[in-house]
Amino acid sequence: MAKTALQFQHNGRDVAIFVDGGTNLLVALRELIGDMTPKFGCGQGGCGTCSVLIDGELHLSCLTLAETVAGRSVETLDGIKEGPNLHPLQRAFADNFAAQCGYCTPGMLMAAKALLNRNPQPSRAEVVEAISGNICRCTGYEPIINAVLAAASGGRARA
Amino acid sequence: MPVTVKTFTSTHDAAAALSSDRSARYLGGGTLVMRALNEGDISISTIVRASDHAMTRIDASGSRITLGAGVTFARILAERELGFLHGPARSIGGPAVRNMGTVGGNLFAPVPYGDFTVAMLALDAVVSVQGGLGGREIPIDEFLQSRDRQTGVLVLAISFAKPGSAEAFRYRKIARIKPKGGAVITLAAHLPVNGSRIVGARVALGSMAPTPIRARAAERALEGRALDTSTIKAAAAAAVEGTSPSDNALASAWYRREIVGVHVRRLLSGQE
Numbered sequence: 532m533a534k535t536a537l538q539f540q541h542n543g544r545d546v547a548i549f550v551d552g553g554t555n556l557l558v559a560l561r562e563l564i565g566d567m568t569p570k571f572g573c574g575q576g577g578c579g580t581c582s583v584l585i586d587g588e589l590h591l592s593c594l595t596l597a598e599t600v601a602g603r604s605v606e607t608l609d610g611i612k613e614g615p616n617l618h619p620l621q622r623a624f625a626d627n628f629a630a631q632c633g634y635c636t637p638g639m640l641m642a643a644k645a646l647l648n649r650n651p652q653p654s655r656a657e658v659v660e661a662i663s664g665n666i667c668r669c670t671g672y673e674p675i676i677n678a679v680l681a682a683a684s685g686g687r688a689r690a
Numbered sequence: 691m692p693v694t695v696k697t698f699t700s701t702h703d704a705a706a707a708l709s710s711d712r713s714a715r716y717l718g719g720g721t722l723v724m725r726a727l728n729e730g731d732i733s734i735s736t737i738v739r740a741s742d743h744a745m746t747r748i749d750a751s752g753s754r755i756t757l758g759a760g761v762t763f764a765r766i767l768a769e770r771e772l773g774f775l776h777g778p779a780r781s782i783g784g785p786a787v788r789n790m791g792t793v794g795g796n797l798f799a800p801v802p803y804g805d806f807t808v809a810m811l812a813l814d815a816v817v818s819v820q821g822g823l824g825g826r827e828i829p830i831d832e833f834l835q836s837r838d839r840q841t842g843v844l845v846l847a848i849s850f851a852k853p854g855s856a857e858a859f860r861y862r863k864i865a866r867i868k869p870k871g872g873a874v875i876t877l878a879a880h881l882p883v884n885g886s887r888i889v890g891a892r893v894a895l896g897s898m899a900p901t902p903i904r905a906r907a908a909e910r911a912l913e914g915r916a917l918d919t920s921t922i923k924a925a926a927a928a929a930v931e932g933t934s935p936s937d938n939a940l941a942s943a944w945y946r947r948e949i950v951g952v953h954v955r956r957l958l959s960g961q962e
Contacts, residue, residue: 590789591787594720594724594728596720599720642784642786664787
């Protein structure tokens with residue numbers, strides 16, 4: 532079966548690949564581009580660990596047909612670090628013990644980034660809502676919520 | 691297994707491609723069709739898409755509201771005119787699913803999903819479809835009854851009359867996980883009042899049958915009456931009539947039958 536040429540922006544860089552019909556964006560990112568930061572969890576839209584930003588909007592890459600991102604901007608966890616430094620959200624996750632096994636972390640960080648991009652000072656309830664599509668089986672969520680709130684207040688702990 | 695992806699600018703061409711190929715599915719937001727492909731559903735060999743902007747249009751300016759089939763739940767939440775639908779839209783998925791999932795796709799979502807369609811059913815919506823032979827409008831309850839046979843048509847839009855008042859439309863989703871989770875049951879009611887009497891009562895239930903259904907016995911108990919304690923009691927008692935829920939991981943059919951009346955009573959009496 533013929534492959535389809537696909538071009539889009541991956542973390543600010545133009546990429547061009549060939550995809551089989553029906554390939555999802557997660558497979559394209561991991562297997563064709565080599566960006567291993569979005570994870571495969573359920574393949575059903577239930578866990579959120581494959582979350583990426585498409586034109587700044589939070590999407591599940593496993594449920595996104597790769598061809599639909601042609602000409603658009605895709606941002607993954609790999610793109611949020613600032614040079615050799617961690618992004619403030621990553622720093623806050625480390626400081627607040629918000630990752631244990633770490634499998635949910637890429638999706639949690641992208642969901643948190645989508646929230647802080649449009650609402651830099653969210654309430655606790657807004658953080659809970661923002662990560663409600665992301666499942667974590669280790670932390671019990673509280674350290675993650677605290678980390679997002681800490682990142683939002685510029686590293687200062689917040690009630 | 692690779693599939694063929696066909697993208698059309700016109701909905702007419704997309705509908706023709708859908709109706710001529712039994713193994714073709716329309717791809718909206720991807721939350722149903724991509725999931726099926728990820729699970730290895732070999733019944734799908736062609737994906738059809740349409741890039742027509744009419745599919746993503748919202749017309750909420752008048753008394754009759756039209757939502758393009760490709761309108762996402764996030765867009766509904768951003769629309770102040772559609773405040774009465776924010777409850778149903780917010781009850782679906784997490785933010786990513788709401789950025790992707792569409793009003794049209796929700797019509798096809800199986801139990802325990804399809805919450806928005808329950809709201810549409812209570813609002814007596816009309817589904818505009820484009821088939822191989824032309825366009826037509828189908829009342830939503832008729833559409834849902836024949837849903838399995840509707841995969842060959844393209845849903846263009848869904849339209850309904852705006853409720854006369856904020857209290858006239860009510861919605862409730864019972865889920866084990868909050869704020870996100872599949873439904874144990876979903877309820878929506880539209881209770882237009884003339885004087886002090888309900889005229890044109892609609893009660894819709896999700897997860898109480900293979901597709902969302904109207905609770906017609908409960909509607910009859912409400913029709914022409916004032917919404918008082920005895921009317922609510924009668925409607926709650928009748929809610930289970932005509933339902934055929936199934937067992938799933940979220941609840942048993944028995945449990946659903948037991949609680950549907952309780953939640954109809956709470957919905958009608960405005961309890962949280």
